[in-house]
Amino acid sequence: MTRYVVSYNEELIAYEVRPARKRRAALGLYVYPDGRVHVTAPPRADLNKIHQHVQEHAEWISRQLKKFMRDAAHKISPSYKSGEVHLYLGKGYPLRFEPAADLFNSVDLGAESLLLRLSNMTVMKDPVEVRTLLDDWYLGQADEIFECRLRHFAEILPWVSQMPQWRHAPMKSQWGSCSAKGKIALNTQLIKCPIPCIDSVIVHEFCHLKHRNHGKRFYALLEKHVPDWRDLKRELNALTHQVLAV
């Protein structure tokens, strides 16, 4: 079966053409939960027309694919048990639990593990409590690291005159955004991705301060400052399952 590809914004959507059961059938478009996209077409359908049909529905297909991806991510929700690997800056760290020396719970990043020190060791059996503790730690790390990277790029990018207003929050379907007023929002989950990926999202949003849409000039600017943005985008896409909607 031949696979074809259309592009939509920064996504590439692969699809297959299948014969329709009825001779005079209209083109049918199907998106499956495992990410397959099929077009059913009568035997003599014009390939250009099929391609155009898929292109015209690319936004809808993209939305369906993202929805299925989110659903899948929910199904592999973590257990928060000892030894389970959690990501930080692109590296996997197994969780380790230890009794705390005082009354306070804390999380520390070791060379090879994420160490959770608990004032009450029974907490390690409660995934909701462990998750809260870990999420708090991720929030704090995101505050620091994102601020530092934003500041770095605010200083070196010539069209950025001052540190922008920014915030981070968990988002289900995007890594970042830039409002009409130039306020930048980053997905908190980016803290689980490698620094070059975080940087590429930050520069992407900074580029929106100059060019609002994803036009040619936008990509020329992004390319100038992040020449390997396509590879980084691919790396981020590959992390989507693990990182988004967790």
Ligand SMILES: [Zn+2]
């Ligand atoms: Zn954008």
